[in-house]
Amino acid sequence: MPNRDQVVRQVLAAIEWETRNDGQNSPIGLTFSAGTLMLVGEVANIAAKKRALKAAAGVDGVRAIADHLRVAAGSTPGDGATRDAVCKLLAGSIDFRNCGLHARVKGLLETLQDAGPEASGTIEVAVEDGVVTLSGQVISLSHKRLAGVLAWWAQGCRDVVNALAVVPSEEDNxxxxxxxxxxxxxxxxxxxxxxxxxxxxxxxxxxxxxxxxxxxxxxxxxxxxxxxxxxxxxxxxxxx
CATH class of the missing domain: 3.30.1340.30 (Histidine-containing Protein; Chain: A;)
Incomplete structure (x- = not known):
């Protein structure tokens, strides 16, 4: 089993290799303890983020990853504006016309759209420091994935935590x-x-x-x- 310093060196080398074509210039901070690797920092884009996570996961000794990587967003409009943008994109999508839509505003839940007569789920949107969290449930994995991408499109989004449940559950492929x-x-x-x-x-x-x-x-x-x-x-x- 490699020691902590060896793991950190190997992860840094693997990330540098994997993200070499993604314009990744900012350093990524690493903390490794008891098999868990924490990654902290800003990355150039979603490709650099996912490649870094994949590279880190492939290093011997890494059993779990705590992901705190954020995508560079340039000038951000603020969490409220980002949340509103996400909600507007979801409300404007025909695929979510029968979904209930709620926004978490200063700790309170605001209803923006009631579920239609053929309810196809409910989505709650919250944003903190540019990180969009989607919770609730939708009717398919395709809906979960589409909702996540719409969140990424919102100005100011630096990461998406897609916690939407799929009901009934589906096997991914x-x-x-x-x-x-x-x-x-x-x-x-x-x-x-x-x-x-x-x-x-x-x-x-x-x-x-x-x-x-x-x-x-x-x-x-x-x-x-x-x-x-x-x-x-x-x-x-x-x-x-």
Missing amino acids: DHEIVDALHLVLEADPYVHADRIGIGSTDHVVTLEGVVSSHGEKSRAEMDAWYLYAVDGVINRLEVR
């Missing part, structure tokens, strides 16, 4: 990830979903097709990274 990403890309006004092919193997997404700009290519890739339980993205989109 790659087909579910593909279905969820189709929903996300169709909801994204900045990409042409019909031009993008999606595959997934062992929770690693592959994007293929033709897009009109490098910005659209990057946007589609970030949408895939934002998905709950996606571990990697291979971007083969061509710009024409």
